[in-house]
Amino acid sequence: MNGAIRWMIRNRVTANLLMVFILVAGSFGAISLRKQVFPEFSPELINISVAYPGASPIEVEEAIVVPTEAALESIDEVEEVNATASQSLAVVTAELRSGVDKQQVLDEVKSAIDRIRTFPVQIERPVVNLASPRSQVIQLVVSGNVGERALKVLAKEARDDLIALGAISDVQISGTRDYELSIEVSSDVLDAYGFSLSQLATIVRRESLELSGGEIETRDGRVLLRTQGRNQTAEDFRDIVVLAEANGTEVLLSDIATVTDGFANSDLAATFNGQRAVVVTAYRVGEESVLDVAEAVHTYVANFSARLPKGVTASVWQDQSIVLDGRLKLLIKNGILGLTLVLIALTLFLDLKLAAWTAIGIGISFIGAFALLAPLGVTMNTISLFGFILALGIVVDDAIVMGENIFAEREKGRSPLEAAEVGAIRIARPVVFAVLTTVVAFAPLLFIEGTLGRLLIDLPLVVITVLLLSLVEALFILPMHLSHDDPSSRTSNRFLVRINETRAQVDIILQKFISGPLTRGVRFSIFNPGVIMSGALASILICFGLIGGGRLPFSFLPSIQGETVVANLQMPPGTSVERTLEVIQKIEASVLRAGDRMAMDLPSDHPSPIQNLYSVVGGGGGGGGPGQTDTPRSSSSSRASLTVELPNPEVSAFTPLEFETAWRAELPELSGVRSFAITSDFFRVAEAIQVQLASADEQALKAASADVATELAQFSGVFDILTDDDRGEQEFQIDLRPDARTLSITLEDLANQVRGAFFGAEVQRLQRDGEEMPVYIRLPESERDAVADLLVFRVSTPGGARAPLDQVATISLGSTPTSITRREGERIVSVTADADESVVTTDEVNRQLERVVLPMLSERHPGVSFGLSGERAEQDDTFASLGRGFMLALLGIFALLAIPLNSYIQPLVIMSAIPFGIIGALIGHAIIGVPVGLFSLFGIIGLTGVVVNDTLVFMDFVNAEKARGLVLEDALLNAARQRFRPIFLTSLTTFLGISPLIFERSIQAQFLAPTAVSLGFGILFATLLIMVVVPALAVTEDRIVRWFKRRRTMAVEGAAAAEVFSSAGT
Template identity: 40%
Template sequence: MHRAIAWFARNSVAANLLMFILVLAGVLALFTVHQQTFPNIDPDVVMVNVPYLGAAPEEVEQGVCVRIEEAVEGTEGIKKVRSSATEGQCNVIIELTEDAIPIQALNEIKSKIDAINTFPRETEKPIVSKLAIRHGVMDLVLFGDVDERTLKEIGTRVRDEVSALPGVSQVSLSYVRPYEISIEVSETTLRRHGLTLERVADIIRRTSLDMPGGNIKTSGGEILLRTKGQAYTGREFEDIVVLTGSDGGAKVLLREIATVIDGFEEGDLAARYNGVPAVVVKVSRIGKEDIIGISDTVKAYVDRLVPTLPQAIQLDIWQDESKILRDRISSLLATGAGGLVLVMLILSMFLRFRLAMWVAAGIPIAMLGTVAMFPYFDIEISMLAIMAFILVLGIIVDDAIVVGERVYAHEIMGKPPIRAAIDGTWEVSTPVIFGVLTTMAAFLPLIISSGRMADVFGTIGWIVIISLVFSIIESQLILPAHLAHRNHETSHATIGRAWTRLQDSLSGAMGDFASQVYRPFLQKALAWRYLTTATGVAVLILVMGMIGSGRIVFSFFPPVEGDIVFATLEMPAGTSIETTTEAVKLIEAGAKQLRAELDAGLADGQPSRVKAILSSIGTHLDRGPGPPRLPQPGRSNYADVAMELIPANQRDMLASRDVGDRWREIVGAIPDAVKLSYSSDSFTAGNALDFQLAGRDIDQLREAAAEVRAELSRYDGVFDISDSFRAGKQEIKLSLLPEALNWGVALNDLARQTRAAFYGVEAQRIQRGQDDVRVMVRFPEDERRSIGNLEDMRIRTADGTEVPFTSVATFELGRGFSTINRLDGRRVINVTADIDRTIARPESVIASMLNESIPEILRHYPDISIGLAGEQEERATAMASLALGAVLALVIIYTLLAVPLRSYIQPLVIMSVIPFGAVGAILGHYIMDTGLMFFSLLGIIALSGVVVNASLVLVDYINRRRREGVELVEAVATAGVVRFRPIILTSVTTFIGLLPMLSRGGDPTTAFIIPMAISLAFGVLFATVITLILVPCLYLIVEDYITWGELDREARLADQDAAYDTAQASMQPAMGGGGN
């Protein structure tokens, strides 16, 4: 290493070229690496979707979900199988193990599902795919007081045109019902003409079709044959001939016996924008598609589109992620720039200006070098990446400070600049390099972490580690050359002379403090080293007790606020769309009243704090990244209303949670609502309390879930208690009478004909543009409205005889399930609740439930099991990964310290600062009035590598002085004074670099990283005191034990020598007597 340092120090051209290469590569990467809000998180999950239209959840469960579960059971690489059976659809989510190869697992799962031949005949082809998360770019909302068809036609046109734009690949039209051609034939008409619904459907299939007929080879060439008769519109279907007279004369057309409606599927699905009917064109991205580029392209298209829209239709942009990304990245860059300026200011106050500038230059060089590596580590420019750079801002300059300060010390000795640069850098190269390596080791747990947030942690870890690698390159190879060849002339400018005097004053003051205050104090601490150490341990115990006493609350991952407040409504299953719409209007009215309250007092020209209000009826609104939305029937009892707020920094940091609470107060209770909740979280780890009950008997699960809810209600601070079980719509369960056998009517005949009458027979599917349009044949709507219609129905026997329904069948009323959730082959119900963490801790409630209530419930229901899900499940995974990472980091740090020190004991002395760094981190959270979080623990682990650097440099200097023959206590005291300035400077720059980030405490943008920044900033400050006082004391205590051990060994050897001499002396006379 000495040779490399010397070569670069003497060859400034090589050093400058290396610097320019790193800078240029980083700048080029800035223009090529895509930007995004957060890193892509694509879990290894296989999704299976099987439509079973018209079927109840129980039928879907038994006919589809259970068979898929049985088919994939035992497949290698599967971790969990979750399935959900809803009305008309089965969704299965197959979670893969971490070591599984996704494409192989996908192919094997697909082949096993394709081999299933026992699905009900009415099911559609299974859709098997690997989960690909779609990230929203923006929503184009088309709204106006026009009919549904007009809105959808305009929306379809916009969707198609946006899809054709360059760089845009993911566009969908949402909150619209699919097109459908409904052919309605009354039972009276069917009987008059001797037809059935299935017969009509078959006639349509045979009449409406296009079919290739091969070709005719003539001498002039080939001529294609085609049969062309496919109907595509309602009018074309009306002209289909259904019946002809026996003589081929009279013809009966479809329009003469049926009403043909070219409209929409029978379902309940709609959207409203500021109270007006709307459709939404969703523009998304997958993988590494450029959010900024897509946004700019779409906005340019919107500018061209708006003037061409009909006067009654308007267009607005909802949740423009690119604007959010730009605003937040700009804000974070300003924060980072503020930290950089503060670091440079601190350096220039204590180091000569040119020296300070070259030391500070290591920051952008290391950062740009890191950016240049982004493509190779699959990292993109994101808010998280910028936060990671801010986090490491004050750390990557530490080694440059140590090198720069030591080179300056050698210059003061009178050495030539090049020799001073070489000697100063080489003197501290070992502790500097190994110190940086320990910091890298401390961030290793972030890279090897597992769980849902592993990609987030990994991005931070890789950026910090790569930055530290380039900081070593810069401080050991580039910086010495710059320091050796910098201009040493004294500035003659007035400002320059004044600044130099300020630097001299500050340096003198720091030197005086080190020699006149710190050294006497250190000497007393060394004299009373056991009392000093005991005092430090006492402080450690007291601060740790703050967590146990509840003064500092620990929460795994508190929700992160967003700029959209959602109101989620669920009415009882079977509620009419009209009733749900009226409830939505009440919630919208509350939102409008709230907007008026929030905007009261705003000056003219200031934007409203509420940008818009979007509602959906029949489904829930999309919330953040997720899988592609699959077509599914609307549910008339579901609805969402959302308010989009302007960014937090433009609304005086008004918390979106407070907006949601006020909205809840204004709206109050909705009559008969099963659920009405308000949320504004853009990210959450799950419910604070989530107990998952699994079993096979749904009645036992319901009863046990009720008991769990009752037990949770006893705890103060626990609220919003609910479970995932929902009663379904009322059901009419059909069964055959014994007399049916006399008529030759089987259960299959009954089921098939009632399904055809009330759900319909699918005659065919046609493709109109990008729309898949089903052609359904069924009874008219007024013959499907009551139980009386069922009782009046006629059942056809095999020979065509018509039998009254009541003669062959009976029915009973009941109620099924809205949704049936399953996990690994068992039905599950989740009991969830939220908790006020100022009143109670989730850990305490969970411990009490698991130790007291749950065992008692399990005694009553031995066939079920109860486990934790939600936040607690994620917490268990993350904490286990964190513990493993922490142990690994400590082992590596110990090894890296033991190698340069050539000692087994001294690394433990240095690592003694780690728990005291944790003390500083805990006190920092107390000072900042912030609870400990999972990110806080990550910060403490990362802190362990940072705080040992100063101790390593200190101990290395002590060892160096002792090898030169300096007395032990004097060497320790001198080392503290000599290393005082670089230790203080490195600690202060680390703290100052994080200060702008800490000042953003109320900003949800930085909610992920602030707890980590608090741990690092305050942990470094407190550990600095420990390094300067406690580490020297511990060093002497270790030497005391070594000395006592040596003295004890020497005493034992002396005793052994004395005993040996005595024995020899006593043997001499005996030997002499034997000789006479």
């Protein structure tokens, strides 16, 4: 390596070409880098969805879920199976083991599903696919006081137009029901014509088909045969002849039935600002750009709006490009501000040329990093930009140490070229190992398991890449640039002269501090190591005691707020859509009141607190966020959501959380509501508080979940307590009477006739506007909208007779859950809650649950298993993988220290400084007032590398001084005097580089503040640590080593004396 450094210094062209190559490669990499709000990752999940029209959740569970779970048991690569059975739909999710070939497992799962022979014939074809993140970019809302069909046609036109643009590959329509053609015939008409419903369905099927008839081979060629009579429209079906009399009279389907071309009878309705709406959502796919997709939609909407009919409007909604642009601009602004502060510090404390080339080195490292990050799959997002900001201060450390050493050699009278060679080669080894220790310190973040690990992996990738490139720049480019004379020292430019004068004054002040307070402090540490060590240990105990005692709060994950506030409503099962709509309208009125109240306290030019309102009855709402996937779910008249769009955070005077609080204050008493929750989070990795219960005993599960909810309500600050324990929806359970078999009625006949009459018998499937459109024949709504209709329903016998239902079957009233959740073959219930962090942290609640509440409930409900999931489970998994990685990193750091120091003891001395650096990080949290959490640990991990880095350079200088013949005490004093400026400057630049984020008030970046606080304040404290505690540690280590040597010498001398005495005696 020494030869390579010397060669690069003497070959100016080579060093410059290397610099240019890095800049050019990085520029090309930056161009190809995609922009996202958060990193995307592909979940290691396989989704299996099976539609079973008309089936209850229990039927879905027994007929689809249980056989599917059994089929997946034999696949070793599947780690866990979760399932949900709801009305007409089964969704089974297979979680795969880490690192498996997902495509191969997908093929195995498809084969396993295809081998199931017990699925009911009424199911639709199972859909099996790998879960993929849906990167929603923007939504176009078509709204107006017109019919649903008109809105859906316009939305379909917009979807097709957007796809035709070429810039967008995936566009979906939501907020509207599926098409359906319904044939309704009354039972009296059926009786009059002697038809049963199933007979009429068979006639319709036979009169609507298209069938190939083969081919005829003629002399002139082949002619295909096809019988064509497939009906496509309601008019086609009305003209079907269902009965032909002998006298030529024909009875058409329209004579006996009502044929309606409409929508499926599902409870789904969406409104936008009070008007009926259909939503067109554009997604980003592959290499498509968020900004390009959003721009294409904005451009299209301007033209689309001009041709809309009167009373219909097209609005842009949920534009993630605004979120992306705002967050990236905010972080770039903080990065530029941090860089400016770093440059000012470098200019004040370093030679102007060194400061300039150190600053240029930052740019080389950052731009060059893009060349490596693009192939690694890193995108330009909130996390990766934060990684650059973290690296901003750290990246100059090696350049400062290298440059300082070169200029120290120049001050000894060497020529610039000789000083560059001697200084660079002298410090190269400790600089290399110092950077590598920082890289190793960040390495554990690469191996965090679970959702969080995949979300945050860009952070260590960016930091490590930038650090490695900065090392290349410091070793092979910077020394060459410092090997030439500095013309700025002889310049007559008034500005440069003024800078040099200012730097000289700063240097005088710094030298006075070094020769005065610093020297006295180091001397005190050297001669009173016991006092220093005792004080440092006491500080550590106090800081960790503050966390353990709750004085310094701990919160695993910070809240990441978005630009919307979402409310989710769940009414009791079976609630009519009219009642649900009534409640959601009350909630909507309350949010409007909250907006009006907030507007009174805002400036007159402030945007309206409520930009848009979007509500859905018959479906749940939710946020977005990285890694989220679309899973099918059935509609329900008891479920609704309301989404409020707030002003852009860049111009808003309030936060989403403040709006959420104001909204809660305006909420009326919501009677008869099963659950209601409001959230302003952009997304959540997991529920803040979640208890999962499992048992084979359904009643025990219900009782235990109720007790969990009651216990959670006892915590002050805990709110939105929800349970998915389904108390069920009423159902009539029909069983065939034994004597009904004398009428030749089978259970299958009975089930099919009841299903056909009340749900409908499917007779055909049509294609319309790219979606399947089923055709059902059933009784009219007036004969299936009351309990009495079931009681008077008549069952057809094979002989043509009609018997009342209660004569051939027993009818009993029971209940069925509206959804069933299963995990690993067992039914489970989850109880979730949120916490007001200003009152109680989620960690405090989860600890109390784990230590007190759940053990107590386990004794009360012995047949039920309790477990914490959600954020606590994610926390345990993350800390476990982070802990393993950190231990390996410590071993790696030890090895990297032992090699250049050629010692087993000195690495331990250096590494024992790590806990003391944490003190500064914790003090910083107390000063700024942010809880300690996962992101704080990321900063502490980075701090570990920097502390070891600076301490290594310090101890390397001590060893060099000892090699010159100085005693330890003098070597430590010299090292403190000589290395204080580079160590202080590296600490100062690191703090200044991330200080804008520490004090950033914007909600868009506050979740990153704990990392910046840990690293920033920790590194400031590290300067004092290295100058005071490390000398005390070194002296203590020296005394211990010398004590062991004396004991060993005494033992050897004693053995020798004993041998002499023994010889004399003989």
